[in-house]
Amino acid sequence: MKKVSGRLSLLLLVMTVSVVCSLPSYQPVFQALPAWAKAVLPNKGITLGLDLQGGIHLVLEVDEDRAVEIAVDRSVNSLQDLLVDKKIPAESVRRTGPQQITIQFQNADLKDQIRNLVDDFPSFVETEAPGTASLVVWELREAEIKRIKDSAINQALETIRNRIDQFGVAEPVVQRQGLKQIVVQLPGIKEPKRAKDLIKETALLEFKMLDEDGQIKLELPSRVPKDQEAEIVKQFADKLPEGDQILFERVIEKDTGREYRVPYLVKKRVMLTGDVLSDARVAIGQFNDPYVSISFDAKGGVEFERITGDNIKKRMAVVLDNTIYSAPVIQERISGGRAQITGTFSMQEANDLAIVLRAGALPAPLKIIQDLTVGPSLGQDSIEKGIKATLFAGVLVVIFMVVYYRLSGAIADFALVLNLVCLMGALSALTGTLTLPGIAGIVLTIGMGVDSNVLIFERIREELRNGKAVRSAIDGGYDKALLTIIDSHVTTLITGVALFLFGTGPIKGFAVTLCLGIAINLFTALVGTKVIFDLLNQRRKVETLSI
Amino acid sequence: MLEILGKTNVDFMGKRKIAFAFSGIMVLLGLVAVVQIVRGAVNLGIDFAGGTAVQLKFDEAIRIDEARKALESNGVGDAELQEFGQDNKLLVRVKASTTIEEKTAERVLGIFAKEFPNNKFVVDSSTEIGPTIGKKLQEDALIAVVISFAGIILYIAARFELRFGVAAALATFHDVLAVIGAFYILDKEITLLIVTALLTLAGYSLTDTVVVFDRIRENLKIRRRESEEAMINSAVNQVLSRTIVTSLTVVLVLIPLTMAGGEVLHDFSLALLWGVIFGTYSSVFVASPLLLLWPGGHGRLLKRN
Numbered sequence: 001m002k003k004v005s006g007r008l009s010l011l012l013l014v015m016t017v018s019v020v021c022s023l024p025s026y027q028p029v030f031q032a033l034p035a036w037a038k039a040v041l042p043n044k045g046i047t048l049g050l051d052l053q054g055g056i057h058l059v060l061e062v063d064e065d066r067a068v069e070i071a072v073d074r075s076v077n078s079l080q081d082l083l084v085d086k087k088i089p090a091e092s093v094r095r096t097g098p099q100q101i102t103i104q105f106q107n108a109d110l111k112d113q114i115r116n117l118v119d120d121f122p123s124f125v126e127t128e129a130p131g132t133a134s135l136v137v138w139e140l141r142e143a144e145i146k147r148i149k150d151s152a153i154n155q156a157l158e159t160i161r162n163r164i165d166q167f168g169v170a171e172p173v174v175q176r177q178g179l180k181q182i183v184v185q186l187p188g189i190k191e192p193k194r195a196k197d198l199i200k201e202t203a204l205l206e207f208k209m210l211d212e213d214g215q216i217k218l219e220l221p222s223r224v225p226k227d228q229e230a231e232i233v234k235q236f237a238d239k240l241p242e243g244d245q246i247l248f249e250r251v252i253e254k255d256t257g258r259e260y261r262v263p264y265l266v267k268k269r270v271m272l273t274g275d276v277l278s279d280a281r282v283a284i285g286q287f288n289d290p291y292v293s294i295s296f297d298a299k300g301g302v303e304f305e306r307i308t309g310d311n312i313k314k315r316m317a318v319v320l321d322n323t324i325y326s327a328p329v330i331q332e333r334i335s336g337g338r339a340q341i342t343g344t345f346s347m348q349e350a351n352d353l354a355i356v357l358r359a360g361a362l363p364a365p366l367k368i369i370q371d372l373t374v375g376p377s378l379g380q381d382s383i384e385k386g387i388k389a390t391l392f393a394g395v396l397v398v399i400f401m402v403v404y405y406r407l408s409g410a411i412a413d414f415a416l417v418l419n420l421v422c423l424m425g426a427l428s429a430l431t432g433t434l435t436l437p438g439i440a441g442i443v444l445t446i447g448m449g450v451d452s453n454v455l456i457f458e459r460i461r462e463e464l465r466n467g468k469a470v471r472s473a474i475d476g477g478y479d480k481a482l483l484t485i486i487d488s489h490v491t492t493l494i495t496g497v498a499l500f501l502f503g504t505g506p507i508k509g510f511a512v513t514l515c516l517g518i519a520i521n522l523f524t525a526l527v528g529t530k531v532i533f534d535l536l537n538q539r540r541k542v543e544t545l546s547i
Numbered sequence: 548m549l550e551i552l553g554k555t556n557v558d559f560m561g562k563r564k565i566a567f568a569f570s571g572i573m574v575l576l577g578l579v580a581v582v583q584i585v586r587g588a589v590n591l592g593i594d595f596a597g598g599t600a601v602q603l604k605f606d607e608a609i610r611i612d613e614a615r616k617a618l619e620s621n622g623v624g625d626a627e628l629q630e631f632g633q634d635n636k637l638l639v640r641v642k643a644s645t646t647i648e649e650k651t652a653e654r655v656l657g658i659f660a661k662e663f664p665n666n667k668f669v670v671d672s673s674t675e676i677g678p679t680i681g682k683k684l685q686e687d688a689l690i691a692v693v694i695s696f697a698g699i700i701l702y703i704a705a706r707f708e709l710r711f712g713v714a715a716a717l718a719t720f721h722d723v724l725a726v727i728g729a730f731y732i733l734d735k736e737i738t739l740l741i742v743t744a745l746l747t748l749a750g751y752s753l754t755d756t757v758v759v760f761d762r763i764r765e766n767l768k769i770r771r772r773e774s775e776e777a778m779i780n781s782a783v784n785q786v787l788s789r790t791i792v793t794s795l796t797v798v799l800v801l802i803p804l805t806m807a808g809g810e811v812l813h814d815f816s817l818a819l820l821w822g823v824i825f826g827t828y829s830s831v832f833v834a835s836p837l838l839l840l841w842p843g844g845h846g847r848l849l850k851r852n
Contacts, residue, residue, distance in 0.1 A: 051811070059680060192673075193653075369677035371652075377604060378671035385809035392807065393800035400799060404549050404792070436811050437740060440804060444747070444819070447800035448754075451793040455758065458789035484761040487706055488754035491699050495750035498695035499743060502687040507743050514747065 004534045011531055014523070015418065018425025022046075025428045045428040047171070048187075049435030051506050052383055054376035055187035056195065060156075060366045062180050067152035067364035068145055069098055075121060076101055077270050082120065088113060091134075092242065099140035100127075108133040152363040153180055160184060160199055162359035167198055181369070192373045194352065202321050202365050203356035205274030207307070209267045210315040210327055214241045217265045224248070224261045232263055243268050247317065249324040252344045264324055266317050271307050273361075276300025280357035282350045283340075290350035291342040294357060301337025309333035320353070386439035393443050394420075401450055405457050407546035411532050412453035415524040419449045422520040423513065435509030445517030448492070452525030455488075456481045457547055470545045474533050478526070485525060489518050551795075552788045559831055560780045560839060566832035570721055573825075577724025580731030589731060592738030595685050597678035598642040599651040602671040603659065605635040609666060614639075617662035623655060631810045636671065638810075651675070688742045695746055696720075699753055707760060710841045715756045718834035722752040722825040726818055740815045748822025751797070755790060756830040762786045763835065775842055779835050787831070794827040 024030050025045025030038070050057050072095050079101065083090050088110060096102040101124065103114055114136050118126055123144040127137050153176065160182065161174045173185035189195050211217065216239045224232055229248050236246060245268050248261040278297040285291050296304050308316075308330050317327040318341050325343035345353065398416065401409035423445060427434065460477030468476060493515060500511035536542060583589045593600050611628050614637060618626050629638040641651050652673045659668060696716065704712030723745050730737065762782040770778055798820065805816040 192670075367677075368675070370680045371673070371675040373652075373670070373673040375670045375672060377669055378602070381671075382809050382811060385807055386812070389804045389806075389808040389812075392803035396799045396803065397796055400796065404551075406549075436809075437743065437815065440808070440812055440815060443800050443804050444797070447797035448751070450796050451754070454789055454792045454796065458786075458792070462785075484758055487703075487757045487761065490702060491753040491757060492747075492750035494698040494702060495695045495746050498691045498698065499746055501694070502691035503743065504684070504687070504739075507739060510743055510747075 004531060004538060007527055007531045008535070011418075011528055015421060018422045021425040021429040022421070023428075025424065042429070042431060044431050046424070046432055046434050048379070048383075049433045049438065049506060049509050050185060050187055050372065051374050051436045052379045052434065053188050054374045054379040055185065055189050056192045056374075057370070057372040058184040058196070058199065058368055059177065059370035060160075060182045060184065060199070061369050062153050062156050062182070062366060063364045064149040064152055064180060065098060068140065068148050069095070070364060071148050072099055072101060072140060075124065079103070079117070079121065080269060082117060086117075090114065096137070099145060101138045103136045103138075105134055105136075111136065148363075149180075153182070155363045156366065157182055159360050159362050163198055163355055164195075166355045166359060167195065169195070182366075188376070190376070194348070196368070196371070198352055198355065200366055200368065201356050202362045203274070203359070204321055204361040205277070205357060206270045206319045207272040207304075208247075208270060208317045208319055209311060210317055211241065211244045211265045211267050212315065214244055214265045216240070220246070220263045220265065222262065223251070224263060226259050226261060229261055229263075241265075247319060247322060247324050249327065250344070254344075262324075264317060264327055266319070266324070271316070272300065272303055274357060275361075276303065277357055277360075278337075280354040282347070282354050285342065289342075290345065290347045291340050292350055292354050292357065294339050294341060296337040296339070298337070301335075304337060304339065305333060305335045382436050382439075386436060390439060390443050390446070394446055397446055397450055401453075405547055408453075408457055408460075408533075411529050412450050412457070414532065415453060415528045416446060416449050418524045418528050419445060419517070419520055422524070423517055426516045426520065427513070430512075432512055433509050434513075435506040437506045437510035438513045441510045441513030441517060444514065445521065449517070449521050449524070452481075452485045452489075452521060453529060455484055456525065456529070460545070460547060464545065464547070470542045471537050473545070474530075474537070478530055482526065485522070489522050493518050550788065551791060555784045555787055556781075557784060557787075558780060559783050560776045560836055563832070563836035563839070566836065570725075570829070570833050573725040573728055574721055576728030576732070577721075577726075580727045581724070583731065584727075584737060590734050590736045592736045592741070593640060593642060593674060593676055593681075594739045595681050595688075595737070596642050597676050597681035598640065599655070599676075600638065600640045600672075600674045601652050601655050602636060602638045602673070603656075603668045604671050605637065605663075605666050605668045607666050608635050609637055609663065611637070614659075617658055618655070621654075621658045621662070623651070623658065626655070636810070684739060688739065691746060692742070695749065699749070703753070703757070703760075707764060710838060711760055711764075714834050714837035714841070715753055715760065717837055718756055718829040719749050719752050719826075721829050721833050722822055723749055725825045726821050729821055730814075730818065735814055735817075738814075740811075741818055744815045744818035744822070748819055748826060751819075751823060752826030752829060755794065755826045756834045758790060758793070759783060759786055759830045759835055763838070776839055779838060783831055783835055790827060790830060794823055797823050 020041070022045065023033065024041055024043060030041075030045070033041075076093055076095050080093050083093065089107070090103055090105045090110070092104045094102055094104075105111070105114065111133060115126060118124055118138060121138070123141055124138040125141055127139045157174060157176055164172045164174060164184070164186070169186045169189055171187060173183065175183045177183045184199060186195055216236055219239075220236070221232070233246050240246070245266055246263050247266045248263050250259065251262055252259050276296050276299060277294055278300070279295040281293050282290055283293045311330050312332060313329065315327050315329050318325045325341050341353070394416070398413045401412050403409070405412065420442070423442065426432075456477050459481045460473050463473035463476045464470070496511050496515040496518065500508060500515065503511050580589065584591065587596070611630055615626070615628055618624070618639070623641060625641060627640040627642075629640070630636065631638065639655050641655070652675055656670065696719075699719070700712045700716045703715045726745060726748065730741065735741075759782065762785055763779055766778050766782045801816050801820040801823065804812060805820055808816055
């Protein structure tokens with residue numbers, strides 16, 4: 001007979017390691033440990049999946065084409081500035097395609113002068129304009145388009161990360177997935193809608209001048225009901241002066257809480273963008289209304305001072321994602337690089353606005369292509385039901401085994417407990433994620449865990465029926481069942497691995513518990529129960545086996 | 548020694564015609580269901596089809612027809628509604644045609660808040676899946692199925708003989724198709740979780756088949772005189788009690804999971820439960836008789852192992 005002590009110590013070692021490893025998963029026990037123990041052990045155990053603790057899982061896609069358009073728009077702006085600086089009287093500069101700028105001018109003599117400007121815009125190349133002498137067309141270079149698209153996703157990733165960090169979520173996941181997708185996981189979040197808004201907001205801050213000379217300014221209604229902005233824009237589309245647009249301010253009546261929009265005629269030209277911000281903080285105004293105080297960086301401060309100095313007594317609109325927050329009259333040249341964004345918002349809205357301004361704008365709008373939100377109550381519910389089902393299933397199996405196989409059944413039940421202990425230890429050690437299907441995987445492990453023992457016991461019974469002595473029946477039973485057990489485990493393992501490789505989220509969790517369960521099962525069935533049988537035999541010669 | 552079955556001597560192979568007829572019907576049904584899935588004519592979960600699902604938990608009971616009326620009168624006409632037991636839970640599903648940008652989930656919440664002002668609710672879960680993601684998940688699920696089946700056939704073929712591998716794979720297909728067929732008839736939703744259950748039951752059904760095949764292989768080595776039919780029959784009889792007991796233990800855990808595991812796990816466990824039952828049946832009545840349809844030479848297995 002093989003020596004028992006070696007295997008027995010292995011068994012005890014495995015159990016001890018499992019228990020120690022799973023300690024971090026039970027925080028109350030873990031916190032009570034001495035400091036040195038905490039230092040040695042990983043401080044994170046099994047984490048609960050989003051389906052169990054609640055939270056959101058988002059997959060976002062960056063609108064790359066829009067990112068290119070935005071970059072071209074920006075070049076249009078700086079080209080306009082350059083033309084003004086150089087006093088070249090061009091008639092219009094416009095983006096005339098996703099990646100195309102067209103410069104129009106009256107005087108054909110200007111053509112060479114304008115064509116030379118392309119030197120200042122190295123990402124553009126001049127293309128053949130059909131025939132006319134008063135037109136220059138620039139195209140964005142292919143390499144530049146690729147660069148913009150690439151950097152758009154990286155920039156979006158960075159921005160989202162910043163925003164979430166400031167929003168304050170425990171253990172968020174922000175990852176790139178594939179070429180243009182971003183996965184965001186926020187476990188345990190209480191206000192999913194607010195978090196989603198915070199992530200999705202482009203947060204492009206722009207300062208634009210109102211057009212106070214435009215004729216149609218007088219025709220614009222003084223207020224518009226919410227959701228009817230598009231109709232107003234359509235109505236005035238024909239009369240809009242060149243280079244102007246209509247933007248709306250969101251206003252909420254303090255007394256009634258009614259929401260409406262105020263249209264403004266605004267010059268399209270962007271004076272300054274949020275790129276030059278260095279900080280944004282919430283402050284409380286004199287009527288106890290929150291506003292956001294912004295600081296510019298050095299360059300932005302100088303620029304802001306120049307703009308305000310040039311436009312005294314004119315109105316400037318503070319525009320965020322094409323919505324006007326306020327349109328104050330510039331009273332004087334503002335130096336010191338600070339400004340305020342006021343508007344009708346709640347403390348929380350002001351807070352979120354400050355966050356997105358600090359974290360910076362997204363390079364392009366994001367599209368949510370997958371959104372899984374689980375409320376905390378469902379998670380709690382699922383855990384309770386899962387645990388109840390697991391316990392119930394466990395008890396059923398334990399009773400069945402004892403009734404059917406007597407003492408041997410009790411040994412198999414011990415193996416079952418060992419299985420669960422090891423599974424918890426392994427999951428903790430891998431800092432695995434427990435999902436709802438993962439719980440199902442654990443339950444399945446209970447069911448399949450005793451299967452190996454059933455195979456062995458039925459074999460032993462057969463050997464006993466054939467008249468073998470107890471000891472050799474046990475050895476024979478284990479030996480003969482070995483191949484069957486391995487074969488049957490490997491087939492399930494193959495499925496488990498396939499599920500792990502191609503499953504997402506909760507399904508991966510299921511695959512992990514299933515695979516671990518199978519591996520542990522193999523060990524407990526072949527080593528765990530055998531040791532106990534051998535121990536029983538070692539003490540005294542067993543005449544009859546309770547099986 | 549407590550035994551469910553004593554020593555049995557049932558002529559399983561003799562009943563193969565009846566078994567094949569029954570299984571044929573199940574497989575046919577499953578194939579119809581698969582064709583319907585490919586055509587998109589089944590109750591495909593929104594994780595595959597794309598769309599929106601919102602699960603709400605109300606303070607008080609809500610009548611499903613009232614909820615439907617409220618949704619319809621507010622322009623969400625194509626929603627599917629489902630109640631969950633005593634918890635006052637309501638699942639609202641709006642499929643494909645909508646995109647996430649339309650904020651269907653928010654609209655549904657708004658409608659319930661407006662139409663049932665006295666019945667407060669919390670959002671248990673909300674899922675919105677764009678069509679591109681659904682496509683990707685479909686592809687991934689298909690790849691997982693193909694890979695696991697290929698892996699299993701190869702493994703069994705390597706451990707036994709090719710005909711064993713093919714018979715085991717066919718029996719497994721049979722089980723999976725039978726469950727798909729049953730789900731199709733009951734108009735249950737085919738979700739990612741159900742596909743996971745199907746793969747798991749494929750693995751389990753194989754486990755069951757392997758136990759029987761193992762004994763057949765063993766008997767092939769020692770009883771070379773008997774006819775293959777008699778030998779397979781006695782092998783099945785020999786392992787019958789373990790086949791039943793192993794299935795029974797799994798059934799024992801799946802029943803509580805189906806009944807009390809909560810709505811998310813219910814269909815998942817149900818698929819597994821049926822799978823285990825079909826799997827047990829098929830390892831006796833399908834996989835083993837299939838070997839008779841493709842008999843090996845006498846004693847040929849001796850060369851292996």
